[in-house]
Amino acid sequence: MAYANDVGGMHGFGDLPEEGHGFESVWEAQIFALNQACVAAGVYTLDEFRHVMERIPPREYYDMPYYERWLTAVERLLP
Template sequence: MAYANDVGGMHGFGDLPEEHGPLFESVWEAQTFVLNQAFVAAGAYTLDEFRATMERIPPGEYYAMPYYERWLTALETLVGS
């Protein structure tokens, strides 16, 4: 089964940025990144569980969300359950 993020070989998503490391446009994005790292380090869930949770976001919602909103949605799903 293909998920919304499975776009291997597809075109039209723009160029990848050349910068290295995480890029944050807002403070909440950095906070989401750090919270995810903290929950993984504490053993609340694994990175695989986090990725799989993000992949289960319905495609229409997934593509409408900015990058770190997907992270926040997955984080909320994992720690809210």
């Protein structure tokens, strides 16, 4: 089954946008660090994190900036 993020080799998405390296805001760095800490502490695995992120409905997935997808996945995984 293909998920919203599984677009490898598909046509029609246009050129890739130029993105800067690093974080655009503090909250992005914080969600990155929180995710790393949760994985390191065994709260959830990286595979669980990726699976939850991949299950975001396609319309929502494509409307979200990159780290908002991370935030959504972490919110769904934390007890």
